Amino acid sequence: MSDERAFIPLAIAILTVSDTRSLEEDRSGAVLVERLTANGHRLADRQIVTDDVDAIQAVVQDWCSRTDVDVVITTGGTGFTGRDVTPEALEPLFEKRMEGFSTVFHRISYDKIGVSTIQSRATGGVINATFVFALPGSPGACRDGWDHILEPQLDYRHKPCNFVEIMPRLDEHLRRGGRST
Numbered sequence: 001m002s003d004e005r006a007f008i009p010l011a012i013a014i015l016t017v018s019d020t021r022s023l024e025e026d027r028s029g030a031v032l033v034e035r036l037t038a039n040g041h042r043l044a045d046r047q048i049v050t051d052d053v054d055a056i057q058a059v060v061q062d063w064c065s066r067t068d069v070d071v072v073i074t075t076g077g078t079g080f081t082g083r084d085v086t087p088e089a090l091e092p093l094f095e096k097r098m099e100g101f102s103t104v105f106h107r108i109s110y111d112k113i114g115v116s117t118i119q120s121r122a123t124g125g126v127i128n129a130t131f132v133f134a135l136p137g138s139p140g141a142c143r144d145g146w147d148h149i150l151e152p153q154l155d156y157r158h159k160p161c162n163f164v165e166i167m168p169r170l171d172e173h174l175r176r177g178g179r180s181t
Contacts, residue, residue: 004157005156005157006156006157007040007155007156007157008156008164009040009041009042010041010042010070010071010154010164011041011042011043011044011068011069011070011071012036012041012042012043012044012069012070012071012072012073012154013043013044013045013046013047013063013069013071013072013073014029014032014033014036014043014045014046014047014073014074014075015046015047015048015049015056015059015060015063015072015073015074015075016028016029016046016047016048016049016074016075016076016137017048017049017050017051017056017074017075017076017077017085017086017137018048018050018051018076018077018137019050019051019083021048021076022048023046023048026048027139028075028076028135028137028138028139028141028142029046029048029075029142030139031139031142031143031146032073032075032135032142032146033046035143035146035147035151036146039151039154039155041154044063044066044068044069044070045063045069047059051076051077051083051084051085051086052085053085053088053089054089056074056077056085056086056089056090057089057090057093060072060074060089060090060093060127060132061093061127061128063130064093064127064128064129064130064132065128069130070130070131070167071130071131071132071133071154071163072127072130072131072132072133073132073133073134073135073150074086074090074132074133074134074135075134075135075136075137075141075142076136076137077089077134077137078120078121078122078123078134078135078136078137079119079120079121079136079137080119080121084121086121086123086134087121087123087134090123090125090127090132090134091123091125093125093127093132094125094126094127094132095125095126095127095128095173096125096126097123097124097125098123098124098125098126101122101123101124101133101149102121102122102123102124104148104149105120105122105135105144105145105149106118106120106122108144108145108148108149109141109144112140112144120136120141121134122134122135122136122141122145126170128171129167129170129171130170131163131167131170133145133150
């Protein structure tokens with residue numbers, strides 16, 4: 001009997017957070033779309049919103065309430081300027097925060113850009129049984145985040161473990177009638 005697992009394609013939504021870009025000029029979102037589709041996943045939706053907490057939350061909450069979206073990836077708004085508010089929009093919505101995503105992202109980024117990685121507030125978590133990841137707005141950061149973290153973790157064949165195999169259990173606390181302590 002073979003130990004090989006079959007690939008399970010996911011529906012992934014991409015949200016670019018920017019006051020200045022249009023879809024045609026959105027290189028970071030395009031990098032993510034190209035990579036996720038090349039890996040056999042499906043683009044569930046793609047939008048651009050301004051650097052506004054309410055606008056970011058509205059789109060992400062809508063996507064996380066839909067049954068046709070498995071994963072949300074945002075790009076942009078993770079820096080320290082006054083308009084960078086993606087972590088402030090997402091983190092209050094997280095039912096569970098994924099500290100390891102930020103840690104591993106910074107480890108990978110450090111190898112590429114050194115201590116400048118400290119200027120990113122990349123984050124990840126779970127909202128309504130949907131994985132949500134916030135990447136910086138540069139194409140290079142999106143490539144690094146996808147190639148070194150998200151691609152393997154969103155592939156059911158990745159061992160010893162991956163996000164896909166635990167997706168059916170992300171809402172256990174909701175089925176039990178509340179958060180477990």
